[in-house]
Amino acid sequence: MINNQSKYGNIFFRGIAKLIDLLLILVLWKFFHEGGFFTGIFYLLISDGLFKGCSIGKKFLRLKVINIERQSKADFRDSIIRNLPLALAAFFLLIPILGWLICIALFAFEFTLIVGDPDARRLGDYLAKTSVIEE
Template structure:
C-alpha cells in the first residue's frame, strides 16, 4: 500500500523559515522606515504564493505550503489568508512597547498552536486550509 499522507514539515524548520521571512520584513523596515514596514507586511502576506507555495524562507529550507482541499501549491489567495493573522499583529510594532508586547504575544500564541496541533498547523493554516510540507 502506498502512503498518500503528506510529509508534514518539522516545526523547527517551519520556525526558522518564518524567522527568515520576518528578517526580510525587518530589513525593509530598517532601510525604508514606516513605509518599509508596510512593504514588509505586504511581502509577508503574499510570500507563500511567490514560488509555487514557497516564501524565500521556505524555499531555502525546502518547505512549501499546499492547499489541502485542492491538493495544490498555495497561491496568493491562500498565502494572504494564512498570513493575515501574523501580518495584522506585525502592525502593532508601530506602537511603542505595548505594541511590541502584543506582537510577540501573538507570534507566541501561533507557535503554541503549531506545537499543540497534530499536523503542526497554526491559526493561519486553519483559516486558509493549508499545511506546510517538506519538498
C-alpha cells in the same frame, strides 16, 4: 497525523524559515523607513505565493505550503489568508512597548497552536485550509 519526530523537525525548520522571512521584513523596514514597514507587511501577506507555495525562507529550507482541499501549492489568495493573523500582529509593532508585547504574545499563540496541533497547523493554516510540508 505525522509522527512526533517528523512533526517537531517540521516545526523547527518552519521556525527558521519564518525567521528568515522576518529578517527580510526587518531589512525592508529599516531600508525604506516608513514605507518599508508596509512593504514588509505586503511581503508577509503574499510570501507563500511567490515561489509556488514557498516564501524565500521556505524556499531555502525546502518547505512548501499546500492547499489541503485542492491538493495543490498555495497561491497568493491562500498566502494572504494564511498570513493575515501574523500581519495583524505585526501592526502592533507600531505601538511602542505595549504593541511589541501584544505582537510577541500573538506570535507565541501561533507557535503554541503549531506545537499543540497533531498536524502542526497554526490559526492561519486553518483559515486558509493549508499545511506546510517538506518538498
